[in-house]
Every structure is written in structure tokens, then in C-alpha cells.
Amino acid sequence: MNVITVKTKEEAAKKAVEIIEDVLNRGDLKSFGLATGGTMEPVYKELSKTDLDFSHVTAFNLDEYVGLTAEHPNSYAYYMKEKLFNQKVFENTYIPNGSAEDLKAECNRYEQLLSDHPLDLQLLGVGENGHIAFNEPGTPFTSNTHVTNLTQSTIDANSPYFENKDAVPTKALTMGISSILRARKIILLAFGEKKREALNQLFKGTVTEECPVTILQNHPDVTVITDLNDLS
């Protein structure tokens, strides 16, 4: 695992963009896995400032809340438009449809798209409880795209983005851990004390489904970018 320590989120975003640019310029970025959440905001801000051309790149997002349409301001589809897709043209952009009538069928459709477009690069954040995408503690490492129940920890962490805690959906569609691990290269960003325990587990913990991020110890190409400098 490659670890890059930075002082600020802006510096982290610049480092992430350098890696993305490198993969893109080598012609190795056909399928690009994207994440949401506060962590990714500076990355998309930085990417939007560049003249990088994603018009031959297909984007896949990790997850979406169940019950929110793409027009809902708290949906990840809306987030992606606001933060990146309005600024950068992609060949195609895919996000699980959280308002699909048949959620199981939607998960299967998404997983099929992913196997048709194997991910070259995946951006990842991490939850305070060690979740990656919305794979909460206890999710099998063999999981593909599925419907998940959000834990109270995740609902609490994401509630500042909503009117109140009761407005946070309790379910989501998420790429599975197996879907994520198939990405050729992974960049994980994590900032602030709230992420310390998750990163401690990633660097020093036992690989366990109780802390999903630990599975990245077994991935051959992971770069972690963080402002926590006394960890590894």
C-alpha cells in the first residue's frame, strides 16, 4: 500500500488528480469508479479546473440512497451533476437507480454493466465505521451490488447533509466489496480525526468483514491519501 501524507484537503485533491491524470494520459482510463461524500468534494473541484478530457471515459458511482430520485438534492446523482458532471463530459455516467421499482433487478443490471466495463481506477472514501461505499460492517467480502440497510453510525455521519436525521434514507444500493476489489487501481482519501480508527484498522488491523476497509490490505494497487501523519 502506498501512503501519501498531506497537510490539507486541497493538497490531497491535487495529489489525487495527478494520479488520475497519469492513468488517463497513459490511455488506461476507460472505466472510472467515483465516490461521493464530503471527502470527494475538493477532488471534483480540482478535477473541474483541469483541461482533462473524460469524453472517452465511462463513470460508475459506488452507491445511491434508496427512495431518492436523481432530482432530489440529497441524491448522489444530484451531487455528481453539481460537483462534476456539469463541468466535465463523460462518455457515459452510471449511478445505481435508488428509485427503481425492482431494486434487486437494478442491482443485477448495475453489476452486469460493471462486468462489461471493468474498472481501471476507483476513488474511495471511508466511513467512520470502516465502510467502503455503503458496505457496512458485516458485509461479506464476496458481495456484489446489493441493497443494504444503513447503520446508525452512517445515518448520523451523513445527517448534516439532510434537513434532519429522520430525513436520511435508511437503505441504499451499493456496489459490493467484490465489485470494488475488481478495480485495477484504488485511491482512498480520508481526512480528519473521525477517520483515524478506520485508517488504523486499514494499516494495522486484522482483515475482517467487521471492518470492510481492511480488505484493501489484500488489493495489489492501493494509494491512501490522508492528512493523518502518525498512522502507518
Ligand SMILES: O=P(O)(O)OC[C@H]1O[C@](O)(CO)[C@@H](O)[C@@H]1O
Ligand atoms: O466523505 P464522507 O462524507 O466522510 O463519507 C465517507 C464515505 O461514505 C459514503 O458517504 C458512503 O458511500 C461515501 O460517499 C464516502 O466515501
